[in-house]
Amino acid sequence: MGLIGIFLSLGLLMYLAYRGLNVLILAPGLALLAVLMSGNLPVLATYTQVFMNALGGYVILYFPLFLLGAIFGKVMADSGSARVIAEQIIEGLGVDRAIAAVVLACGVLTFGGVSLFVVAFAIYPIANSLFRQADIPKRLLPAAIALGSFTFTMTALPGTPAIQNAIPMPFFGTNAFAAPILGTLAGLIMLLGGLVWLNRRAAAAKARGEGYGTHKTTAADAALPDGVQLPAFVLAIAPVVSVIALNAAFTYLVFPNMDAAYLAEPQYGATSLKSVAGIWAIILALVISILMAVVANWKRFDDVKDSVNQGTMGSLLPIFNTASEVGYGAVIASLPAFLIVRDSVLGIFPDNPLASLAVAVNVLAGITGSASGGMSIALNALGEQFAAMGQAQGVSMGLMHRVTALSSGGFDALPHNGAVITLLGICGLTHKQSYGDIFVCAVAIPVLATVTVIVLGSVSF
DSSP states (O other), X not given: OHHHHHHHHHHHHHHHHHTTOOHHHHHHHHHHHHHHTTSXXXXXXXXXXXXXXXXXXXXXXXXXXXXXXXXXXXXXXXTTHHHHHHHHHHHHHOGGGHHHHHHHHHHHHHHTTOOHHHHHHHHHHHHHHHHXXXXXXXXXXHHHHHHHHTTIIIIISTTOOOHHHHTTHHHHXXXXXXXXXXXXXXXXXXXXXXXXXXXXXXXXXXXXXXXXXXOOOOTTSOOOOTTXXXXXXXXXXXXXXXXXXXXXXXXXXXXXXXXXXXXXXXXXXXXXXHHHHHHHHHHHHHHHHHHHHHHHTGXXXXXXXXXXXXXXXXHHHHHHHHHHHHHHHHHHXXXXXXXXXXXXXXTSSTTOHHHHHHHHHHHHXXXXXXXXXXXXXXXXXXXXXXXXXXXXXXXXXXXXXXXXXXXXXXXXXXXXXXXXXXXHHHHTOOHHHHHHHHHIIIIIHHHHHHHHXXXXXXXXX
C-alpha cells in the first residue's frame, strides 16, 4: 500500500495542479494521503515535524530572494524601464525574434548567477511587453521563460553557477566546467530545440489568427501613469546590468576577502561564509539595484509606495507555493516505501553507470518535484558506488558529473514542480493554458539532450 500511496498521491498532485487546484491545499493534503496509505505512521507528526519543517526551512532560506525579486520586477515595470528594454529589443532584433530575445535574456541572467525565481519576476514585465507588441500568444510566455531560466543554463553549459552544477562536485571530484564539449552540445540541443518548438507554435497560432489575447492584470504587470516620459535605454537597462555585476562582485571579490569567523557561533547558525555568500550576494545586488531604479526614475512613478507594496504582496503566493512543494517532497522521501523506489531506480542499467545514474536522478527528481532534491537523494544514497562504477568502466568523472546535472533537469519540471507553479502564477496563467509547451521545452527536449550525451559518452567505454 505504501508504493500505491506514493504514486497515487503523485498522480493526483500532478492532475489536480493541472486542473487549477491550489497547491497550498494539494501539497499537504496529498502528502498526508501517502502517509495514511503507508500504514502505521503518525499523520499529525508528519505534517508538523516533516512537511512544515521543510516548508519553513525553504522560506527561511529563500524568502529574501522572492521578496526582493518581486519588488525589483515591479519597480522595473512601473518605472517604464521594462517597456523601454522591450522596445529596444524589438527594434534591434525585430518582432519576429521576440521569443529568442526573452529566452536569451533569461539565459544571460541565470548564467550570470541570478536565481531563476528572481529572473522570472524581473523578466516577466519585459517579456510580457515584448509578446504584446509582437502579438504572440501570452500562453507561450511561461515556456519561453522556462527555456531560458531552467534548462541549458541550469544543467548543461560548463561553468554555470547553478546549484545543480555544484552538487555533483564533491561526489566526483570535479569542477563547474566538467565535460565542457558534451555539456555545450546538450545546451545547444535544449536552446535550439526549444526555440524551434516555440517559434513553430507561434507561427501556427498566427496562421489561425490568434494573437496575444486578452488577460487579467497580474501583480507583476506595469502600472504606468498616462503620458509619462519613458527613461532612456541606458537608464532602463542599468539596474539589470547592476544585478549581474554586483552579484558577481560580491561573490568573487568582496565576500571571499571577508573575515566571517563569527558565523561559526551558535547564534548565527554555526554556519560558514561559503554557505551564505551566494544568498548574501544576491540580496545586496537586488537591494542596490532596486534603489538605483527607484532613484533614477523617481518622477516616473505614480506611487512608489504602491509599487513596492504590490511587489511585496506578489512574492507571497509564489514562495509558499514552492515551499509547499518542498514540504511534499520531504514527506514522500521520508516514507519507508520511498526506499523501495529509490533502490529500484538506482539498480536500473547496472552495466551502464551513465544510464543508471540518469534514470535514478530523473525519477527521483520527478517524484520529489525538485531537481536538486532528486539529485541529492541519488548521490547521497549511492554517489560513491556510482563513482566506483564509472572508474571501473573507464568513464570520465567529468562526464558522470555532467550526466548527473543534466538528468536533474528533466522530470523535475512536471506539473507539481514548485518553479513551474511559481512561473505560472507570476504570468497569471494556468497549467491548462501553458503547461504543454513548458513540458516540451523543460522536460522532453532536456531528456533528449541527456540521452544524446549518454549515447555519445557511452561510445568511449
